Amino acid sequence: MASFISILLFLFTVLGGTSPAVSQSSGPTEPMCYDWGESSEGSVFVVEGEVGWLSCPLFSHPSVYNYTSTQSAGHNLFWYHLPEGQDLEQPITYSSRLSKDRERLWLQPTTASDTGQYICMLRNKSSCSKIGIRLTVLRPDDATRGVKCALPVAVAPTEKIVPLQKGATLDCPDLQDAIKMSESKPEVQWYFASALKNVETCDLYSSWRGYRELKENSLLIHVMQEEHQGIYYCRVQYQRRNQTLNFTRSINVSAILPLSLPKQPSIMNPTNDQIFTVKTGKEVRLVCRGHLPFVLNNPSRHIWWTVDGQTLDKFPDRFREENRTVTEHFRDWTLESVLVIQNFQSKDLKREFNCSVRNEKGFDTRRAQLEEEVTLPSVELGCGLGVTLLLMLLLFVVYHVFWLELLLLYRSWFGTDERHTDDKEYDVYISYARNSEEEQFVLSTLRRVLENELGYSVCIFDRDSLPGGTITDETLSFVARSRRLLVVVSPGYASQGSQALLELKAGIDNMALGGHLRVILVQYKPVRRQGWVRELRRARVALALVRWQGDKSRELSSRFWKRLRVELPVRRVSSRGEDEEESSKEVGLMRLYSQNSTNSQTGLISNTVKDPQQVLNSAA
Template identity: 70%
Template sequence: MSEIEPTVSWYYVNPDKSECSQYPFWNKDREQRGTSLQFYIMLIPYQGLYFCTVRYQRRGRMLHFTRSIKVSGIYPERVSKVPTILYPTEHKIFSVRTNSDERLTCRGLLPLILHNSSRKIWWTVDGNTVAELKNRRFSQKNSIVKEDFGDLTMESVLVIEDFQSEDLKREFNCSVWNEQGFLTRRAQLKEDVSLPTVELGCGLGVTLVLMLLLFVVYHVFWLELLLLYRSWFGTDERHTDDKEFDVYISYARNSEEEQFVLSTLRSVLENVLGYSVCIFDRDSLPGGTITDETLSFVARSRRLLVIVSPNYACQGSQALLELKAGIDSMALGGHLKVILVQYKPVQRQSLVRELRRARVALALVRWQGDKSKELTSRFWKRLRVELPLRRISRDEERCNKEAALMRLSSQNSTNSQTGLISNTSKNPQKVFDCAA
């Protein structure tokens, strides 16, 4: 029994400032009346920890004791207290895979009811709870996700180990309950047909490697592939037109290019590849008009082979006439194709106008000296792509190649040139006799 009137003091611990305040507080929303602390208006900042200290005197000694209470705000009773299911929604479909562990998540909002705080969330399988099911493959884990003024957002996860196709026929329901109501929702399942990731990755990797390999092969061997394609599916132009010559060669006379044309280019085209070649100085008849015969030869040829060099196409030369005739024939009828063979590099500004335009639009095959002498070089492959298709037997091709190689190896630089020119002038034979 206290010998004097006991005194009561209230304290509030501010969680934001970590300090303790003694009554009277800084506003009139909270008031101490006697030994009690009354709240007239509950606000969010008023939540926290409160202490009350009682002091009294007994047998001449001052005694005191302290008690604490945690104050939290809740939503008023006029707010709906019926529980709701937040997830899954009504149209939610769970994708599941067989032979794997699956997790079905249910999330519900369960409001606080003052006179009864009991709230539940759970899963049922075919109408039975997980505890009643007694199947180790099924387990349930509940947790509180959020607390908002007493209202709880709770989550229940149903774990299904080694999901089987038969489980798709089961009925999985999520339920929430409190004193104000009950709600349940069925989970809709759909089997997810998974792609074989390992096989798909390996297949994709093999495909990429093959594509890269094909790209490299095409980049390196595109000429060989193009020639192979022409040999299988190409058409011999001799069956589709009435031309007399396959190739008409236009070059600068009395120059180094003339030796290249007569000793190398003509020999391989006629004796190895089997083309009919027209060379004006060799095939023209004496006493004819140069202009008329030149135009006639160009018109009767399928290809015009222009040997581009610094000495070519001077104004007023016969080579320029041949070039103009070929370009006009190609532009008008399309039955003649002009091919440029660069024997030596030429600066563009030193060329005549017709040749400058031709270099922009026409194919250009470059002669690279010793590197191009072999019949398997890139020069001859590139030239064969531009020339008409010729179908000859393997024996004839082998024989022609051997004869051409023997002829090329036995030629001299200057003396053989003179002899070759005189021989070709007297003997216009174009096919080399292998038996000879």
């Protein structure tokens, strides 16, 4: 009796039930019965119209209860049915449809009314134990949901793993049980739903080709290939008491890589030379990826982080782990584990962070190398860059608007006064069309401003030439003794045979050969391109053209005078009185010098322009 009580206590611990409830059985002479509640193994599902059976959970642990030994000890097994929605259990009346075979209760076939709880009771004259198990009968429509072949399957598929290039034999699950109950040899039909095709139909065995063969009721796969993966359905039919009975089972066949390939795990990331850049006070994420091949006998695989040799459960505050499956190739996994460190601290740089992987065939680990990120003053850099760009834009706008003023300011500070570097007498020689409106503009405006306001020494042939001289020689002499040749361009300028054309020709030749004279074009009135003589058309490409705009240009601060001052020699307007005093002293000396050197300079230019009349003719 003591041994029996110990067996009951052991059964209680194995089944995971609560304390047994003691109940009185219906019979007057029957002993008190230990009720172990409902089995923790879960419900049994059967398709309506198919064969089903229930195994008494008391015999699920042969070390506690064995059917043969209990029968020898005088125990009898009884079955009771508690229909759905009722409170009173009913003893099962055995028939051709409901029968008992050892520890099993067979339903051949099942009906919708069979749904409910079934109680198996094991008792003799002195002891009694009972336990419940639930049966759920599915309608065929409900059992075919999610099944590609539209076959009613109530039982979860069994798993079959086959290495590539190897063979395997598929036997229909529970076929041997059907053989015991059938009166003739059962027949098995095989169907296949490929895992590579997303279709709702499947193929009967008769349409299969290559590497698979049906041998009696078993299916042989001679050489496993990728396209052989999928769900294999087997439908068993047998005869019993002139009635055709059936049930359907399924097998999920998966391929794995050949067993000859290495199965040791390895860490893909971090690599040996990889360095994680971290920043104190921020969240740091260390990513580890490992390759873990599938091992046939023991498929368990793990990836994890350790901190200073300890798992993360020792650091619950700032360290946590996020794992996921990246890829799966024939059940070989690439797993990723992310170590998340909250509020990274400087002392964490001294810690040892290791990522490890393990499967049945081996172990691999790798340390994560950390480097503190150099903190850059992003706000200061951004503000500095913004201010720099703003200043550059402002300078660009200022230069674009005030470039003439800036250029004049630069010349006044750093420009070289040409009076100290050459022996020229005049700053400007003005060439214009005589006896016209331009002459009034030259004498009353250009001359006045250049001499009186800007302090330049101006040469005008009609004013500064001595009577009795030769016009050609005097003209060439004046041009040679000037630093700039200012040509006032107008519709009447450079008429054929005019003196203005001679002045223009001499200035251009002097500029081209000697480089001691610069020609400035001042457009007094617009001139059509056809009105420009050949020399002006050629010079216009390379020479500066300053346009007079009437009343807008009369003020000394106008753009015309600023543009003209850029082309003229450097003079400082503020020192005009000083320049006049110095010029008055130099004029006498230069006059005396010019009288002595006129002939020599005229001869020098005459080498360039040998015949003045030839110049006039060529210009015409």
